Amino acid sequence: MLAVRVPRKEAEKTRRKLMELGVLARGYAVKREAGFVLFPVTEPVEGFQLIETDFKRVEPRPHSYREVVEVPESLRRLLPGSFDVIGDVAIVEIPEELKGYGRAIGEAILRVHRHIKVVLAKGGNVSGEYRVRKLLHLAGERRTETLHRENGIRLKLDVTRVYFSPRLATERMRIFRKSRPGEVVFDMFAGVGPYSILLAKKVKLVFACDLNPWAVRYLEENVRLNRLNNVVPVLGDVRKVAGKVVADRVIMNLPKFAGRFLREAMLSVRDGGVVHYYGFGPEEDLFSEHEERIRATAEELGFGVEVLERRKVRPYAPRQFNVAIDFRVWK
Ligand SMILES: C[S@@+](CC[C@H](N)C(=O)[O-])C[C@H]1O[C@@H](n2cnc3c(N)ncnc32)[C@H](O)[C@@H]1O
Known part of the structure; x- marks a missing residue:
């Protein structure tokens, strides 16, 4: 079989070149001998040493x-x-x-x-x-315990004991980009800490609350694993914590029930601070119901709100989406 013979240090560059030219023969193992690498090719290639040799056949690996x-x-x-x-x-x-x-x-x-x-x-x-x-x-x-890597952080968790979705990685990065050094963040429904740990890399302080003792146990471990000292894990109902912290940014990642905690979120954010609200919405009207609730709660508290951004985060069920609404609170 026809082969291209190159010194070992040029092997990777050559492999890329042969792939680019579409002449690398598939289904054969590349050969190494005495400081040289031999690539099987389907036709002669200019600019390379060509020889005849045998190659071992290999099963091509399935993609799916x-x-x-x-x-x-x-x-x-x-x-x-x-x-x-x-x-x-x-x-x-x-x-x-x-x-x-x-x-x-x-x-x-x-x-x-x-x-x-x-x-x-x-x-x-x-x-x-x-x-x-x-x-x-x-x-x-x-x-069922594993170590997940996302956005440059490490998260240990047991998939049967805590909530975790890898599909929110991009959304978490969006919030990270919006956050600023010096901020205090309140992650109301923190889970094992995918938002809290990521944001703690940038901001001054993160209060991370969750009701699930397993989530908080992993959150504490993840704080150590990522060598952070600016995350305060809080085990318990967020209703007990809300209003006791004053945050520049509040994260409400509990789409199913977030509407019930708007009061707590607004009481915990400083004047001019931002709330990241999540909910589920039907395709035909993703945001209205949530926005009405946000405005009604603000009115009850005598606050003003300004919606900064509305986003579809990901599909959730047929014709249903996980949505995000970022809003500023004026007190
Ligand atoms: C959808 S999960 C989000 C977890 C995490 N933010 C993430 O992105 O993986 C919501 C979390 O809120 C917690 N939770 C539910 N009700 C709560 C409450 N009243 N107070 C504090 N945490 C609560 C749950 O235990 C769960 O871990």
Whole structure:
């Protein structure tokens, strides 16, 4: 077979060049010998030393678990196209018709995605005050604790005991960009700290509250893990804390019930401070209901509000979106 032969130090540059030219032969292992690297090519390439040699054949790696999973052909079209990855744990939503093939799906995910060590299936909706969901083991190690990396921070958590969504990483970065050094932040529903820890890298002080003792336990561990000394974890109902802190920025990441805590948020933000509110809204009218509630609460308290930004954060359910409203409070 035809090969391009280059000194080892030029190997990476050459590989890129051959890929760019579309002449690198697929399905063969690159060969190394005596300080040189040999690439299999489909045709002669100018400017390189060309030789004839044999290459070992290799199986091309599948890109998706769907290429290797064993399920009846008639059900293949129902295979989930994506899944959440938290640290080295994959969480997949399996449609009813494929429930009997959970293990096969889990094994296929482990085979294709080498960095994943545990595969779990969603066993219900996010529910309760702690906003957690039941998860079922499909394949891999029998553990549910993992270390997740996001936006340059590390977060340890148990996916069965606390709420965490990797899909909010971009939204958290948006808030990080808006925050300023010197600010005091109040993260009302902090969970294991994805907002708090990230913002603490920039601002002066973060009060991080959560009702779930597991969330606060991991939050404390994550503060240590990220070598921070400006996060104050608070275990308990945010109603008891609100009004006792004066923050430049308040984060209300409890979309299901945030409307019930607007009073607490407005009492905790300083005059001219900003509240980041989250909710769920129907596609046809994403923001109105939330904005009416925001204005009504401000009126009751004798405050003024100014909406700064409205955003669709991500799809939540059919025709429903997770939305964000940033507003300033005037006292
Ligand atoms: C949707 S999760 C968000 C967690 C975190 N901010 C994140 O992005 O991963 C909402 C969190 O609010 C907490 N929570 C619910 N009601 C609460 C309350 N009354 N006081 C304090 N925390 C509460 C839950 O335990 C849960 O961890």
